[in-house]
Amino acid sequence: MDGILFLIFAVVAVLCGINVVVQTHPISSAISLIGVMGSLAVLYLLLGAEFLAVAQVIVYAGAVMVLFVFVIMLLNAGAEARKGRSFMVQLLGVPLLVALLGLLAYFVQRLFPQTVLVQFGKFTGGGAREVGRALFTTYLLPFEVTSVLILIAILGAIVLARKELE
Amino acid sequence: MEFIVISLIKAAVVLAVLLTTLAYLQWVERKVIAHIQVRPGPYRVGPHGLLQPLADVIKLITKEDLMPPHASKLLFVAAPFISVTTALISISVIPFGPAITVAGHRTWMQLTDLSMGVLFVLAVSSMGVYGIALAGWASNNKYALLGGLRSSAQMISYELPLSLAIASPLLLSNTLSLRELVESQSATGSVLSWNILHGPFPQIFSFVIFLISAFAETNRIPFDLPEAENELVAGYHTEYSGFKFAMFYLGEYVGVTLNSAMLLFLGGWVAPWPAAYGSGLVPTLLFAAAGVIALSHGLRPARRRDRYSLPVFGIVFLAIAVLFLLPVVQGWLLPLFWFLAKTGALLFTFIWVRGTLPRFRYDQLMGFAWKFLFPIAVVNLLVTGLLVAWFS
Numbered sequence: 001m002d003g004i005l006f007l008i009f010a011v012v013a014v015l016c017g018i019n020v021v022v023q024t025h026p027i028s029s030a031i032s033l034i035g036v037m038g039s040l041a042v043l044y045l046l047l048g049a050e051f052l053a054v055a056q057v058i059v060y061a062g063a064v065m066v067l068f069v070f071v072i073m074l075l076n077a078g079a080e081a082r083k084g085r086s087f088m089v090q091l092l093g094v095p096l097l098v099a100l101l102g103l104l105a106y107f108v109q110r111l112f113p114q115t116v117l118v119q120f121g122k123f124t125g126g127g128a129r130e131v132g133r134a135l136f137t138t139y140l141l142p143f144e145v146t147s148v149l150i151l152i153a154i155l156g157a158i159v160l161a162r163k164e165l166e
Numbered sequence: 167m168e169f170i171v172i173s174l175i176k177a178a179v180v181l182a183v184l185l186t187t188l189a190y191l192q193w194v195e196r197k198v199i200a201h202i203q204v205r206p207g208p209y210r211v212g213p214h215g216l217l218q219p220l221a222d223v224i225k226l227i228t229k230e231d232l233m234p235p236h237a238s239k240l241l242f243v244a245a246p247f248i249s250v251t252t253a254l255i256s257i258s259v260i261p262f263g264p265a266i267t268v269a270g271h272r273t274w275m276q277l278t279d280l281s282m283g284v285l286f287v288l289a290v291s292s293m294g295v296y297g298i299a300l301a302g303w304a305s306n307n308k309y310a311l312l313g314g315l316r317s318s319a320q321m322i323s324y325e326l327p328l329s330l331a332i333a334s335p336l337l338l339s340n341t342l343s344l345r346e347l348v349e350s351q352s353a354t355g356s357v358l359s360w361n362i363l364h365g366p367f368p369q370i371f372s373f374v375i376f377l378i379s380a381f382a383e384t385n386r387i388p389f390d391l392p393e394a395e396n397e398l399v400a401g402y403h404t405e406y407s408g409f410k411f412a413m414f415y416l417g418e419y420v421g422v423t424l425n426s427a428m429l430l431f432l433g434g435w436v437a438p439w440p441a442a443y444g445s446g447l448v449p450t451l452l453f454a455a456a457g458v459i460a461l462s463h464g465l466r467p468a469r470r471r472d473r474y475s476l477p478v479f480g481i482v483f484l485a486i487a488v489l490f491l492l493p494v495v496q497g498w499l500l501p502l503f504w505f506l507a508k509t510g511a512l513l514f515t516f517i518w519v520r521g522t523l524p525r526f527r528y529d530q531l532m533g534f535a536w537k538f539l540f541p542i543a544v545v546n547l548l549v550t551g552l553l554v555a556w557f558s
Binding site: 027031034050051054055057058061062063066067069070073074076127128 | 238241281282285286288289290292293295296299300302303311314315318319321322325342
């Protein structure tokens with residue numbers, strides 16, 4: 001059951017990911033990206049990371065992508081025109097893609113040998129309690145540094161917006 | 167197998183009851199608003215307009231389904247479905263009552279209990295924005311687009327104070343599961359252990375913040391700018407007709423009901439004082455009083471048709487009053503009564519506010535969320551966290 005669900009949502013995630021690039025209209029791409037985020041959330045859930053799954057939906061699908069869609073609607077962006085592709089892309093695109101996928105597969109094989117297979121339902125430390133404890137003990141410094149980083153980003157946005165006003 | 171059958175039955179019951187309630191909620195809303203504005207409201211279809219919802223449903227289903235030219239077809243059709251689906255999915259984690267035993271099977275009066283229940287509701291309802299935003303965009307209409315834009319900006323803004331207001335009672339109850347949340351509030355069995363009054367820091371502020379944000383999240387007056395009729399015709403659903411329009415309506419009503427049913431503060435199905443002091447008699451007394459009043463008015467009818475309708479209502483109310491006295495059904499009827507009473511009181515507040523408050527201006531709406539509600543919610547969360555840490 002878990003394996004079937006994993007396959008379904010893995011395929012959906014990849015197909016949506018391809019669709020993000022293929023679609024010419026920004027809104028369609030954004031909606032495909034929401035599909036990717038949602039499928040990823042299901043994959044997290046299958047692996048036992050409940051909190052991460054819900055956070056994925058709330059933060060990425062529910063907040064970040066809403067802002068994306070909002071901005072696309074606000075700018076009223078139209079469909080992109082398909083321009084003629086360069087000769088180099090037509091010649092080298094497919095071979096390079098195959099080479100990249102091969103390299104990735106090779107490194108995954110090397111780094112994670114058969115002995116550490118992922119098993120559904122084995123991981124139980126994905127609840128809010130465990131994640132909270134990890135964030136405030138083991139990963140306290142990265143957690144706080146990230147929050148400062150985000151604060152800086154917000155300040156930067158305000159500074160840029162003020163400049164435009166004056 | 168048994169689990170699947172029971173779940174299917176429960177889902178069917180919840181859906182049927184919910185949809186009927188929603189249809190009649192619209193009747194209640196029209197009646198209450200009408201009485202606030204000193205007019206009778208729906209009165210023609212059936213006694214006291216009681217068959218009006220049925221007539222409305224038939225009208226909406228049989229209406230012509232229009233598609234505006236140059237609209238994005240797929241998204242135009244998908245948007246109302248997103249709106250309804252996201253609203254309905256969240257109902258699945260709402261607990262209506264404690265565990266009951268029906269025909270030998272012990273089951274909870276809840277479709278499912280997630281360990282992430284509260285976050286699940288937040289996640290699903292945050293997806294509901296897409297229904298409205300995409301409807302506005304796909305309609306190929308300037309009013310609809312503006313309505314969709316306003317709505318998404320408003321829902322993103324008010325989601326912050328809403329989430330922060332929800333976080334504070336979670337600190338008191340120390341759980342994310344909605345069922346455990348309600349159980350933690352039934353400790354003493356009285357109103358004092360509800361989160362709204364429970365120490366170390368009563369959540370009265372976060373309850374008010376939650377309620378205000380809920381109005382904005384569901385796009386209702388005084389925050390109904392996405393469908394402000396004097397500026398935007400009807401906002402995001404300007405181009406929708408027939409059943410698709412009904413789906414938006416349904417989505418909004420489910421959202422309102424859901425927000426009322428999120429009884430994080432009011433103790434869910436728990437009675438306001440212990441049954442030892444007679445809280446079990448309250449529904450009987452209430453329905454008996456309603457029955458007696460209806461009967462006495464029916465004997466001296468003000469209008470001719472009241473001669474038949476009011477005595478019938480009176481007898482029905484008295485029968486319900488007797489029903490609450492039967493020990494067989496008391497076990498599940500009493501929690502359900504308190505759950506519905508609290509939800510109903512909140513729903514009435516929603517309607518009452520709609521009948522009394524004017525609409526905000528758009529800059530006021532945004533300023534209110536970011537400059538007032540958000541800081542207050544943060545301070546409230548901080549104080550709650552400090553006091554919980556201090557006293558535990």
